[in-house]
Each structure stands twice: as C-alpha cells, then as structure tokens.
Amino acid sequence: MQEKLSKMLEEAREQLNKAASLADTEEIRVKVLGKKGQLTEILRSMGKLPPEEKKALGMAANKVKAEFEQLLTEKAAEVKIKAKEAKFKAEKIDVTEPGKEITYGVKHPITQIIDEVVEIFKSMGYAVYEGPDVDTVYNTFDALNSPENHPARDMTDTFYINEDMVLRPHTSSGEIRAELELPLPYKVLIPGRCYRVDTPDATHSPTFHQIEMMVIGEDITMGDLKGSLDHMAKRLFGPETRTKFRPSHFPFTEPSAEMDVSCFKCGGKGCPVCKGSGWIEILGCGMTHPHVHQVGNIDTEKYTGFAVGMGVERIAMLKYGIDDIRFLYENDMRFIEQFK
Template sequence: MDLLKELKKIEKEAEKELKELADLDQLEELRIKYLGKKGAIQSIFSQMGKIASDKRPVVGKEANQLKSKIENWLNEQKEVLESKAAKERFKKEKIDVTLPGAKVKAGRQHPLSLITRELEDVFIGLGYTIAEGPEVESEYYNFEALNIPEHHPARDLQDTLYIDDNYLLRTHTSPVQIRTMEAQEPPVRIIAPGRVYRSDELDASHSPIFHQAEGLVIDKGISFSDLKGTIELIIEALFGEDRDVRFRPSYFPFTEPSAEVDVSCIVCGGEGCPLCSRTGWLEIMGAGMVHPNVLEMSGYDSEYYSGYAFGVGLDRLVLLKYGIDDIRVLYENDKRFLHQF
C-alpha cells in the first residue's frame, strides 16, 4: 500500500477540481470531499496503522502538508468566488437613480373608522368626552354593576366568551360607563366607542367581533326628552334631515324606561322594501333612562341624579349608511373595498 502515491493522486485531483469551481456551494462540497471527517485526507490518516512504522512519519508529514496546501487553495478560491458573487449581486441590485420612483399606493380609512370619527365629532361638539376601557372585563363590570344578576340569560356561554370564571371578553361597551361613574362625580357626558365580542357565528349579518358606541349622561334633572332630542340630532347628523325617528317600548336591565329606536328606511323612505322587511322602519339603537340600581351601585344618589344611556352598533350604521349588504366585507382586509370610501 503506497500512501505517498495516493497523496500525489489526491493533490492532482484537488488542484484540477479547484480550478473548475463555479460557485461557493461547489467549494464547500470540495472542502468536505478532501478535508471532511470522511474526506480523502482523513482516509490517509486512518490507513497509517497498516504501513511500516518507519514510513509513518514521512506519510504523516506529507499528509499534513497536503492538508494545509488544500486549505490554502480553498481559502484563495473562496476569496475569488466571494468577490465574484458580490460583483454579481451589486450588478443586480444597482439602482438607476434617474428612473421615476415606484408609486406608493396609499390606503384609505376603513368605513368603521370613518363612522366612529363622525360620531365622535358630533358628540365632542355637544360637550361629550371620549371614554375608553379594557376589552377583557370582569363579570362585575360587564354584568353585575349593570343590573344583570347572576342567572340572567345574557351570562350564558352561548352569548358570552369567557376567559375564566371571573373574566370575559366584554359583550358591550357599557362597562366603560360604570368605570367612568366610579371615577368621577356628576355631571357625566361621555361616549364610549370600541370593539366588543359575542359568541356568534360569522354570516352576512353577524360577527363574533363587532363595534359599538355607547353614550351616557348623568346630571340633575335629566329627562327622557333630553334623550329623545339627542338621538334625533345624531340621526340627523348621520342620515340627513329627512329621516323620521320612532321610539318603541323595550327592555334592558340597565335602563328604565327603555326603548328601541327606529329610523325611517334609508332606501324606501318608509314606503316598505326588502331592506326594512316591508315595514318602512329600520331598528338602529337601544336607549333609556339609567336604572336607579345602576346609579346606586356606582355611588350616585338616584333620588338626586338621573341620566340616560344609549348604544348603537357601529357595524350596522356602516352597513346602512354605505349600502353594504354583508358585514363580512368589513373584516376581509381588501384594499379594493377600502378604496370605495
């Protein structure tokens, strides 16, 4: 077994292959082929035990010298190939500064943002302030403080997304009203827009995530006529002066008396059409006078103070105002949809 001849053969093959290298990937393959743990040089070292002891120092020296020579060749070729690759990359990345710039396509405000800003502007003009609160709420603020007792149907898992036994994703922005009342003395004039959650299936008219804006006014001598005048002003600002408004008796645990508010159909003007189910009216919000129990639980004297509250679904306002027939398009992140507004 002539290992010296084998070393000469390896040297010639390595030198030839290194001259034919085209890229850094091939260089790495050659490094593994000749210098790797199972490479050609290591193969020579593994066979040293099979030759005469007096030849081992000579073969070992030659093998180490060849190893160093191949390492140097590889490093030299690596520098050449890296320089070549950099030049190619720079050539591809070269920018002609005389060319016109790429046009940046600007987005548009989402219709939910538009309707929220519009409502906020109306109420700020009326002297209200914008209030916010957490979307993860306790049962106390979401239900109990709003006169919704423990076994009320609204607490059912079919309606409410619970995180644990005490915390949930808020089902309305009414908790913001309670937090505001606890934090300040009357008078209170706030509007609380925000995202809310219900355990609903997603279809053309329902979504497990939607948006509400709720208003609250607490002061001395507040009456239902104040509520009626405020709502009529809101509808006029959003839908124009030619809309009729109707109040129907209803029930909400946190208001007494309570009412559903309807507006004359924006399509048929009250004549009757598919949108309004041939009734001429569209339900738009719920409202009422703040329940005395809610006032007392928030630390207000219900014999001295009174107030009204109302809540409107912003998604529904968007559908009505812009003639959209499917709530799902509000959440699809389609720029083509946004550019219509």
C-alpha cells in the same frame, strides 16, 4: 538635488493628469507636500548643505512647490466640475415623463362611522371615555342589574377568561367604570370592540364594535335622550330623517326603548332595505336604572341620566349598503377602497 526636484515635479504632473477624483488629488498632495512627502524630505536635507547651495536649492524648491500647487488647484477644480456634470447627468429629470401615481389610504368604514358619531357628539359637549376589552363579570353583568339567570351570562353567549373575567360582550361595562372615576355631571361616549360567542354569517360576527353613550346630571329626562338621538340621526343619515322610539327592555335602563330611523334608501315608503316597513332599527336606549347609579354611589334623588348602545357594524351596513358583515373583516382592499 535640482534634478531630483524636476523629476519629482514631472512625476506629480503625470499623476495629476490621471487623477479622476478629489481623493486622488489629495493622495498626490500628501505624497509631495505631506509630513513625509518628497518635497518635505528635500527641504529637510538642506540643513546639511553649504550656505550658497542652500540658497540655490531653496529658490528651486519654492519654485517647484508653487508650480505643483498651481497644478493641484487646477486639477481639483477640473475634477469638481466633472463630478458636478456627472451628478447632473445622473439626476436629470425628464419632465415629459408621466409622474408616479400617489396612492392615498382610506379609513375603514367601521372607523369612519365611529369617527363620525364621535364628532357629532363632541359638538354637543361629549367626551370620549374608553374601557378595557377584558373586564370583570361584576362590571359586565352584576353592576348593570343583570340577574344571574340572564341568557347573556351563559358561556354559550359570552367568552369567559375565568369565572371573574370576560371579553366584554358590550361597551356598557364602561358605564360602571365611568361612574366610579368621573366627576359629576358628565356626558361621555364609550366606543370599542366587543366579543360574543357567535358563528360568523352575513349578519353575525364573534367580534364587533359598539358605541355606548352615557349622560348623568340633574333634571335629565327622556326628552333629552330623544332630542340628542334625533339630532344624531339627522347628522348621520340626512336632515330629512325621522326617528321613532318603541318600548323595550334592558336590565340597566328603565324605561327602555329601541330607536328606529326612517329608511334613508326609500324615504319611508318601503323597500327591501327596510323590509317594506319604512323604518330601520339602529339602537337601544333608556333612562339609566337607579340600581346602576347606586353602584357608582350616585345620589338617585339628585341625579338622573340616560344610556345608549349602538352597533357600529349595523349602522355602517345600513348607511353604505353592505349586505354581509364578513366583508368588513376580510381586509380586502378592493372592498375598503370603495369608501374613499
């Protein structure tokens, strides 16, 4: 039996010498010391031996077990060291090599303008209110005081889903939803995408963006409107920017105006950007028509307000010198990355 122990230890020694991983050493340990291991089987058979032989075999078995466990411990430590060295070698970093270039994204110029305008008016106490891209004909036209024969209601100008629903041609439809949902008084911006039947060219697109601005409160005047927009223009185009308001007409405001800003390319002297006039038109505005307030059950004797609608693409094209609106929708990263 002792010869069997010696042979078992020698075989285990040879196997450990060949072991290349901790998994290999564990397999050898189980083979020798496991529940069905070679040494375990020998120890179980000792019960059938006479007392003298049992004592001698027990001492020999314990000696073999101790020696095997020592070999096992040394081999496991050796394997761990080699594994760590191999890992360090594989993960070695050459600090002299050039680093990988990190590419930073950039906001689309339309998003930049929207964020900039929103930030300007948030600093003035405005909140952002959003309306749906698909809205009712009532909110889009009727409630905004647009007569049935208004050109914008024609199918050659507006995308109709059915006779009662349209893809909104302007963010002004959000004004009606705001009146019906928000407690008075309030100041809101309504940014969003709009849609109109149009043939794409350098200055037209069937999809575009607007930012609507609406204020309702007591004692709101045209002076509040002009002051707010003058502040926006100076923040958006520079502190030297001047503003000019020209009479106009919109069904949902009375009085109505177009706002021009002094040309930020030539300072008002006249250039190709402003077509020699020194001024650039950027938005339409006016005091909200009482008929629009009545839709929201607003007391027109107590409350007044104003509304503004500005085209985001127009402002982006003017501010960044973009001469074709289609560049904004071609998703060409060579174009977009210029606005980092």
